[in-house]
Amino acid sequence: MTYKLTGSPILKGEKNVTIVTIEKEEPGRYSYERVELPGNRTHDNEDVLVQAVLDFIRTELDPTSAIVKNQEQLAKTTEALERANQLMDGMQKVNLQNAQDIEDILARLEELEAQGETDQGEKEEADGAAPQATDTENQADEPAPAQPTTEQPVAEAPIQPAPAVEQPTESETEHEIPTPTSEASTSEDNGGSSNE
Structure with a gap:
């Protein structure tokens, strides 16, 4: 059996229904069906409108048969709704657990901050008293300046050349007795031996 749409669907605005007419073609016989479908169906294509009229x-x-079909659809919808409710319950439990965890974390954080303030106050008190003790401790801990010991010379004198190399100053030459040089002593020794 073949059905086709006859004419265009007509919208009745006051009832919000669409009037659709289909015809059945059989050899030697024509039948028409005219139905009011709920809602605006003027933009639906021909096959969809024909199927809606037949249903x-x-x-x-x-x-x-319509009741059975609707009951099957209702069962599917109910099952989907139950699954959605289970998911919602699970999500609600997760959200409650997350909220509880956040509250626990905030409580621990407040405790740590309170401990930190107490520790900071104790540290500041300790720091206020500690610098005096630390200064004296640092003075006691610092090594004393090197003191001369018997093992070390008091002061190392720079190595100076022998006095024979030094040039005497004028004041020294006036007061000192001249000493014979090595040439004079050898000549005196020679002269003394020759005299003997």
Whole structure:
């Protein structure tokens, strides 16, 4: 059996229904069906409108099959709703647990901050008393300046050349007795030996 749409769907605005007419072509016989479908169906294509009219007619002719079909659809919808409710319950439990965890973390954080303030106060008190003790401790801990010991010379004198190399100053030459040089001593020794 072949059905086709006859004419365009007509919208009745006051009832918010669309009037659709289909016709059945059989050799030697024509039948028409005119149905009011709920809502605005003027933009639906021909196949969708024909199927909607046929479903409406079947429901009128055999209400039990429509009831069974609706019950199946209701069962599917109920099952989907139950799954959605289970998911919502699970999410709600997770959210409650997260909220509890956040509260626990905030409480621990407050405790740590309170401990930190107490520790900071104790540290500041210790720091206020510690510098005096630390200064004296640092003075006691610092090594004393090197003291001369018997093992070390008191002061190392720079190595100076022998006095024979030094040039005497004028004041020294006036007061000192001249000493014979090595040439004079050798000549005196020679002269003394020759005299003997």
